[in-house]
Amino acid sequence: MDSEYVLDKCSEPCLQKLNCNDICRGTCGKCKQGRLHIPCSEICNKINPCNHICKFPCKERCPPCNNKCLYSCIHSKCTNICGKPCVPCKEKCSWKCRHLCCTVKCGEICNRMPCYEPCDLILECKHNCIGFCGEPCPPLCRICQKDEVTTIIFGNEDEPGARFVYLEDCGHSVESEALEQWMNQNDKEIVLKQCPLCRTPILKTLRFMNRVKVILKDIAEIKEKQYKEQFVISSNKIEMLQSLKSLSDNFKSIFIGDLRKFQHIKDLWDMFCKPLNKQFQISQKTHKNNRNRTVHIPIKEIESLDFVINLFKSTSKYKQIINEDIDDGPMKQTIINHFVWLLSVTFTYAKELSNQQKFDINMEMARGGRIVSLYKILSSVEYKMKVQMNIDSTNKNEVKDLIDNMIDMLISCKVYNLNRDKEIENRMELIEQKIDGIAFISDEERKMIHKAMSVNFPGGIRAQGHWCKCQNGHIYCITECGGPMEESVCPECKVKIGGRNHRYVSGVTVASEMDGARSLAWSSANNIGDYIFDD
Incomplete structure (x- = not known):
């Protein structure tokens, strides 16, 4: 019997770790002993910057999100799928109170700060509002619903002067200082902020609208980059x-x-x-x-x-x-x-x-x-x-x-x-x-x-400039992200090769004979091509 035929029939689980870091669910035979794996079928389940969960098979390259866009303002709701860039609202911003007023367009960063004056409105129960001036009143009363309002969740709820913010997206009312701290956490991460109680994305709360707009701007740049990549692929x-x-x-x-x-x-x-x-x-x-x-x-x-x-x-x-x-x-x-x-x-x-x-x-x-x-x-x-x-x-x-x-x-x-x-x-x-x-x-x-x-x-993508020579002329290849992220030694002569943070160690040159590249990937000579525009 043909040995290749026998190998193809092996039903043992493959269980090899794939490049996407998932475990292969194929069999030894179907994956040709690990030489040619079947497609990864693990659902990605990563949270996209837009807060939707990616349900695409395999996390190696998630496509643009195809859910309905979450973004809306007081004037309109975005009708695009989430992966497409939103069109900024051109209407006048509606954020104002008797102390402060925003004068720019709705889709732009507001030119006013949050108002910290107490709301002077009276609730239906004839007691004072526990919110801030010019914002939607929280549907809770410090007197009528004392137990609910003063229940300690973050620490300051039982303070006599505690002010609460009503989150329009989910309907929860959260103590303002605790919510400020919550909003400041992981400030460098490009992801929509969420209600600390139910994880609903915060999109409509005017008090934090500038932070929302900055995050949405960053997300829009990600979408633009994805669509630009798709256009380059599609253009040919x-x-x-x-x-x-x-x-x-x-x-x-x-x-x-x-x-x-x-x-x-x-x-x-x-x-x-x-x-x-x-x-x-x-x-x-x-x-x-x-x-x-x-x-x-x-x-x-x-x-x-x-x-x-x-x-x-x-x-x-x-x-x-x-x-x-x-x-x-x-x-x-x-x-x-x-x-x-x-x-x-x-x-x-x-x-x-x-x-x-x-x-x-x-x-x-x-x-x-x-x-x-x-x-x-x-x-x-x-x-x-x-x-x-x-x-x-x-x-x-x-x-x-x-x-x-x-x-x-x-x-x-x-x-x-x-x-x-x-x-x-x-x-x-x-x-x-x-x-x-x-x-x-x-x-x-x-x-x-x-x-x-x-x-x-x-x-x-087959990129050029990843084949390198050590200072003695021995050829090696940089994989992973394509740029040097760690130092090593040449297997031939033991001199230093690689680099850190995309910076090559001294003496490393491009191996042009391998792929025709004229400069190293991530080198200044290579990156200058990003700024050359064809007519």
């Missing part, structure tokens, strides 16, 4: 659809395998692409002369579409190398099967690939790239001649052992990662030293491998 979708159509039209010549054996791959591709191609064709006919023709595709699908297109193009490049430079035989078919397997997984989940899946697929692409580079050399006439004729038996045995070890590492069912790839690279360098004139990998192949491995950054 017509080009993506054109590329998708071209790949569909030329599928047979681009596909790395034999379609007679792998028709199911084409079926998966068609399930994903045909609806999109149909939308695109309708859009072209409807808006033939309109450059602004649009096709509605959810943001998550656009991100996946970009990944699928790039992966398919990469496997096509490997197809050419495999067909031209690798000897026929069982291993050639094994290499092809590896890439077909990756395409199968990618096309199966093509509509909504998670960042974890993209990461896993790219690491397996890097593994495949190393296998191709190894067998390309083993198939070359130059290698065969040098091994047979130009090196002594001791070196020949050492080279054979190194190659056997590399093959075992590359075809292992263990997870492929940066450390394993570095081990492979080190062995390739050792063989190059023992066989003068042999180069295991071309610059183009190196970039293909490292492009695949550069997906483990925020949002799954």
Whole structure:
């Protein structure tokens, strides 16, 4: 029985910790022994800045909140979904009392302070109000409801001169000094303040409206940033659809395998692409002369579409190398099967690939790239001649052992990662030293491998400038947030590498040969690009 088939049937829980910090709920077989995890299904449950709980599967990248917006003022209520920026109210602010008056627009920061004079209104029971001047009167009387008013919750409720604030959002009345302290807690956190008794967001209480407006302004900036990111992703979708159509039209010549054996791959591709191609064709006919023709595709699908297109193009490049430079035989078919397997997984989940899946697929692409580079050399006439004729038996045995070890590492069912790839690279360098004139990998192949491995950054975006060199020229990669956050030592020469707070240690330079970057991520030279605007 095929060992791969047996591994696929393993029903033991995976239980590996994913990049999103959730525990994988798949099985060992379904997750390919941790090499390609199924999508994370854990509900996020994080509280968004707007105070809604995110119910999207997996917290790796929450989409903009799609609940109804909570914000309203005395003039109107926001009708957008929560994830869209609110339109500031242009009406005149209504906050005034006989001592103070705000003169700016409702949506702007008020130009008056809260009034601390006692309210002079008389309640229906003929007793004095316990609130402040110009604010809604708390529906409690210090005399008629003495027990309720003076019940100690925060400490000052039983003071004779205690003043209370009525929270219009939930109807609770809270002692003013305690509420001030409550509102000042976690002042640096971008999240709506809540009633200390019931956790209802405080949005309508004029006394704290300036704090609410500052928080809403910060939340609006977050929304704006999210929508800007979505616009950047969406702006290229017509080009993506054109590329998708071209790949569909030329599928047979681009596909790395034999379609007679792998028709199911084409079926998966068609399930994903045909609806999109149909939308695109309708859009072209409807808006033939309109450059602004649009096709509605959810943001998550656009991100996946970009990944699928790039992966398919990469496997096509490997197809050419495999067909031209690798000897026929069982291993050639094994290499092809590896890439077909990756395409199968990618096309199966093509509509909504998670960042974890993209990461896993790219690491397996890097593994495949190393296998191709190894067998390309083993198939070359130059290698065969040098091994047979130009090196002594001791070196020949050492080279054979190194190659056997590399093959075992590359075809292992263990997870492929940066450390394993570095081990492979080190062995390739050792063989190059023992066989003068042999180069295991071309610059183009190196970039293909490292492009695949550069997906483990925020949002799954392949950024440049994360491949670095220590002061002695040894290459390493910064993962996590993409900028240096901790110091370490070079595994080759033990000099300091990395950095702190996005500042690199002295001597670190960009490894341009890896991804074509001209400057380090988070360096001044890289960040200056944020201030260059195209016409």
